[in-house]
Amino acid sequence: MPAIALVPVGKSLVEGFHTGGVNIIVKFLLAAFQPSINRLVIESSFNSLKTTISIAIIAWAISLLNGIFLGVITSNIFTELFKVNLFWSKILKYSLTVPRAIHEVIWGLLLLQVFGLNPYIAIISISIPYSALIARVFAEQINSLDIRSLVASKHSGAGPFETLVTALTPKIIPIIGTYGGYRLECALRGATLLGIFGLGGIGTELTLSIRSLEFNEMWTSLWMLGIILFFLEKVITWIQTPSLYLNNIFNYTITASISILILLVVSILWLNSLDLGISRSLVFYPIQLPSIQELIYSFNKLSWASLISQTICLTLFAAGIAIGLPPILLSLWPSKLGEEVISFLWIVCRLIPAPLSALILLMCSSPSIAVASLALGIQNMGVMGRILKESINNKDLAIFNAIKSLGADKRSAFFYGRICPQSNSYLAYSAYRTDVILRETVLVGVVGGSGLGWQLRESISSFNWSEVILLTATFGIITLTGELLSDHLQYYLLKEIKPKQPLLHLKLHS
Amino acid sequence: MISTFFHKRFKRAIWFTFCLILQLQNTSLSSFAKERLIISAIPDQNPEHLNRLHTVLARELSKELNVEVKYIPVINYPAAVSAFRTESIDLVWFGGLTGVQARIQKPGARVVAQRDIDAKFHSVFIANQKSNLPLIKDLSDLSLLKGRRFTFGSESSTSGRLMPQHFLQKAGVRITDFKGGRPGFSGSHDATLALVQSGSYEVGALNEEVWKQNIATNKIDTSKVKVIWRTPPYFDYHWLTQPNIDERFGKGFTNKIRDTLTSFTKESKSQKIILELFGAEKFIPAYSYQYRDIETIGRQLGKIK
Numbered sequence: 001m002p003a004i005a006l007v008p009v010g011k012s013l014v015e016g017f018h019t020g021g022v023n024i025i026v027k028f029l030l031a032a033f034q035p036s037i038n039r040l041v042i043e044s045s046f047n048s049l050k051t052t053i054s055i056a057i058i059a060w061a062i063s064l065l066n067g068i069f070l071g072v073i074t075s076n077i078f079t080e081l082f083k084v085n086l087f088w089s090k091i092l093k094y095s096l097t098v099p100r101a102i103h104e105v106i107w108g109l110l111l112l113q114v115f116g117l118n119p120y121i122a123i124i125s126i127s128i129p130y131s132a133l134i135a136r137v138f139a140e141q142i143n144s145l146d147i148r149s150l151v152a153s154k155h156s157g158a159g160p161f162e163t164l165v166t167a168l169t170p171k172i173i174p175i176i177g178t179y180g181g182y183r184l185e186c187a188l189r190g191a192t193l194l195g196i197f198g199l200g201g202i203g204t205e206l207t208l209s210i211r212s213l214e215f216n217e218m219w220t221s222l223w224m225l226g227i228i229l230f231f232l233e234k235v236i237t238w239i240q241t242p243s244l245y246l247n248n249i250f251n252y253t254i255t256a257s258i259s260i261l262i263l264l265v266v267s268i269l270w271l272n273s274l275d276l277g278i279s280r281s282l283v284f285y286p287i288q289l290p291s292i293q294e295l296i297y298s299f300n301k302l303s304w305a306s307l308i309s310q311t312i313c314l315t316l317f318a319a320g321i322a323i324g325l326p327p328i329l330l331s332l333w334p335s336k337l338g339e340e341v342i343s344f345l346w347i348v349c350r351l352i353p354a355p356l357s358a359l360i361l362l363m364c365s366s367p368s369i370a371v372a373s374l375a376l377g378i379q380n381m382g383v384m385g386r387i388l389k390e391s392i393n394n395k396d397l398a399i400f401n402a403i404k405s406l407g408a409d410k411r412s413a414f415f416y417g418r419i420c421p422q423s424n425s426y427l428a429y430s431a432y433r434t435d436v437i438l439r440e441t442v443l444v445g446v447v448g449g450s451g452l453g454w455q456l457r458e459s460i461s462s463f464n465w466s467e468v469i470l471l472t473a474t475f476g477i478i479t480l481t482g483e484l485l486s487d488h489l490q491y492y493l494l495k496e497i498k499p500k501q502p503l504l505h506l507k508l509h510s
Numbered sequence: 511m512i513s514t515f516f517h518k519r520f521k522r523a524i525w526f527t528f529c530l531i532l533q534l535q536n537t538s539l540s541s542f543a544k545e546r547l548i549i550s551a552i553p554d555q556n557p558e559h560l561n562r563l564h565t566v567l568a569r570e571l572s573k574e575l576n577v578e579v580k581y582i583p584v585i586n587y588p589a590a591v592s593a594f595r596t597e598s599i600d601l602v603w604f605g606g607l608t609g610v611q612a613r614i615q616k617p618g619a620r621v622v623a624q625r626d627i628d629a630k631f632h633s634v635f636i637a638n639q640k641s642n643l644p645l646i647k648d649l650s651d652l653s654l655l656k657g658r659r660f661t662f663g664s665e666s667s668t669s670g671r672l673m674p675q676h677f678l679q680k681a682g683v684r685i686t687d688f689k690g691g692r693p694g695f696s697g698s699h700d701a702t703l704a705l706v707q708s709g710s711y712e713v714g715a716l717n718e719e720v721w722k723q724n725i726a727t728n729k730i731d732t733s734k735v736k737v738i739w740r741t742p743p744y745f746d747y748h749w750l751t752q753p754n755i756d757e758r759f760g761k762g763f764t765n766k767i768r769d770t771l772t773s774f775t776k777e778s779k780s781q782k783i784i785l786e787l788f789g790a791e792k793f794i795p796a797y798s799y800q801y802r803d804i805e806t807i808g809r810q811l812g813k814i815k
Contacts, residue, residue: 020638020734021708044561112589116596117582196589198550198582198599207585208560211698285596359701363708367659367694447694454695461588461666462813463611 005320005373012370013361021363024213028360031215035223045205045221049228051274052191052201054267055119059126060187061264064180066127067134070096072168074135075142081160093139094480100132101479102472103439103453105193109460110468112196114285119271121282122197126190129439130183136483137179137432138172145171173253178390181236185229185350186383192353210356218356226351233347233386290466298466302455308474310451314373315438321377322437323430326385330392331412343389349382358444372447376437383436387429431486435479545758546578547571551603552590563787570780571601574770577759587666591615600755601767606631606668606746606804607813613798614805614814618753621798622768624745625790629800631746632718633669635739636703641712646739652681661694661711663702666813668746668804670699674715676807677741700724707735719789745800749793768795 036042072078074093079086099107108125115121145168192203202221209218239256290298329342358375365371442453452471459467549568564581572579582599584590587608593599595615601622604612613619635652637643646652655678663670675685685693694711696702699720706714707730718740724730749771755764771793774781785792808814 018709020640021704021710023731024704024708040561109586109588109592112592112596114596117584117593117598195583195585198584198589198593200583204583204585211700213700213704283596355697359697359705362705362710364710366710367661367690458665462815463588463591463615464812464815 005317005324005377009317009321009370009374009377012368013365013374016366016368016370018364018366024363025360028215031219032222034216035219036214036216037220038217041217041220044200045202045224047274048200048202048205048221049224050270051194051199052188052203053228054270054274055123055126055194055199055201056184056187056191057263057267058271059123059130059191060184061260062123063127063130063134063187064176064183064260066131068138068172068176070131070135071138071142072164075139077142077145077168078164081164094483096132096135097480097483098132098472098476099128100136100435101439101475102129103442104129104190105196106442106456106460106472108193108196113287115282116285117198118282119197119199122194122199125193126187130187130190133432133435134179134183136435137429138175140428141175141179142168142172169253173256177239177256181232181239182387182390184236185232188225188228188232189350189353206353206356210353210359222351226347229347229351233343237390287465290469294466295470298464298470302467302470304474307452307455308478310369311438311441311453312478314369314376314441314444314451315434317369317373318376318380318437319430319434321374322380322384322433325377325381326388327426329385330388339389342385346382346385346389349378350386351382352379354379354440354443358447362447367447369447372441372444375444375447376440380433380437380440384426384430384433388426391425428490431482434482438475438479438482546580547575547601547759548580548582548599549601549603550582550584550590550593550599552584552587552605552608559787563784566780566783566787570774570784571767571770574773575759575763575766587664594619594750594752597752597754600752602750604748604750605666606744606748606801607672607808608666608668609748609750610801610805610808611666611814612750613801616753620751620753620764621796621801622749622751622764623771623793624748624796625788626792626794627719627790628746628748628796629794630743631669632743633674633715633741634718634721634737635674635713635715635741636706636721636735637713637738638706638709638711639734639736640709643713643738649677650681652678652683652739655713656683656687657689658712659690659694659710660688661696661702661705661714663695663699663714663716664697665695667699667717668744669717670702670715671695672804672807672811672813673741673744675811679811703730703735707731709734713738723789745796745804748796748801 070092073084074089074096078084079089104126107128108122111121111125191201192206194201195204195207202225205221206218206225209215209221326346329345330339332338333342354375357378358372361371361375440453441451442456444453452474456468456471456475459471549571551563560583564583568579568581584593584599587605590599590602590604591608591612594602594604594612597616602612609621613621635646635655641658643654643658644651646654662674665671678685694705696705696711696714699716702711702714702716703720703724705711721730721737749767751764751767755767756762772795774785774793776782776785776791805814
């Protein structure tokens, strides 16, 4: 269904197609096989890789802890157990949309304003949107859990805290295993913002080589990053082997926590050795906040209707491409080899940053929202594809085999037997992905007319704080609206399927 | 049945992680490092250039000024301005507009030097050959660009955005007059060049130095793209220093920096490398009054509040 977005996007691309930049695209592709092997380039790429990995690991660990914590306390179960006022829990839940709505690069620029160049601030900038995103994913996953054990232990007279821990831990750990591992990869890609903190990092090299169109040097960084992503994926797949945690969840948790701690310590030591000023103290440099008059003036100055409509258009098209294509691609070639090839394709999609793909696409197409949404869509398709593949591989083949034995051909059996059972969780992840895409619209300014995201960058570069405040608020409001819609939609869909039961019939005076 | 022992360990583990969260978020170590001169530049060159430049430049300045010098590449215009405001960087190579933005946010900062070419800097307007645009003889002819697909470079670039937009405005062309109701922002001079050469955008404006370098290295297909106009001259890039430099490094240190930079010659091997990477024959003294026009234009176009 969402793949319908391809129609207008494709139409617009075909209309704007030209061959003027083909030589540049060819150069870009050929350079993939001739990455620069200049000693200086390799050395600096390698050093920046170290920085990127260590910052990513620290940021990831922080966002994981925050995310789990916030996810648990915003879940329905927690509110029921601890008798938290529903109003406050809702406030907290929905206030998490603001940190999620703003891209980490923007957080970076804003925090840099008040704290100066500091590695901690870089780490925190990545952690803010990530924590909020992980919190949402966990809260929703927890809400969808079966809570009978919870009720049972409640009845056995355990306190709310013990109940929560004993009932939730075994259920949550596998989710953390799957989703948490994948967030590490995102953190690696997110660490491209280190360039604005003067920390170097692979993203800095990448940005500079894209700016100067030095494709050979660019591929040096891309290959290095690609190799890391590839290995990371293998490691995560191994970690997720169900036999590892099914029977000894406690040991699994302890081992995982210890390994994360070791990783953290190593990263911090690494950073320390790189002389990035990790031991600098935090100093606060206040900025003058705009007055009400200034806010009103800015509000009247910006053309909100077109900005918002462009952004929503861009987001929806990109989301359509990102969400609609993976199931189709997987069904086209349902074999082991096909899966491997498509997996590799997805790594490539995830690897190439949206600004770069937008630039490359623009070489053979006139500027339009379609180009921007395709660039964003391709990158996020890589992410969605991976999530889909993982959840398919973690499920049993019963339905698939049943359908196949009825004589259906392999393709439709694959689609109905393996993809369809995933549709619920896949669509839930799609909702989270749409948040991410909205946030990423700030990255594709190369295409004229890309709405709020471009305007936000323009306002930041003019140091116009009143506009920045209004624009970030707008991003927040759009994300909030999206979340409310998806909550209601889920509620109604579930209501259609089964009458919604009251969550917990707990006789708490037991 | 879960044992109470299990509970306790879990409780402890939970508390431990909770403390760890707090710990991680409040880590802040203060240090008493020796004074270092932190230099930075907004790079629009390729990484290989940059790596060479920063090692050579830091070493050279350290030798001449007799202090420890560290180079930090900040790759984003507003980030560099903010880093200057928060005193994270001491001596910075800014563009015209970003330098003015930084001085307004940090009163007392001093302009010390510029390249010989920065005193008379130009942008060029380039057009795809298929656009059939004639050469622009007179500023008012810029109105021919209305209704064309047009791209600037980076939002904060003086030569890739501010001055071109200023001249367009003088000719009565607003940025909403372009095809699609707004211009593109390619992000860099090289990208502008590639996009106009491909024909995705019919016209673009960029730093003349970049155009010349690309001509010299045969990266431009002149059958596809041509220069249609060269802007009048203006002041552009310059070195800017923090106001507190003299307090930290000794009286007269700012002037010492100026003297050092302007004394670079092509006779010395290392200084020659620096000058070549900067695309200059030499550095010359520069003063803040030279950038008044940029400030006025920045205010007119809303880039400076």
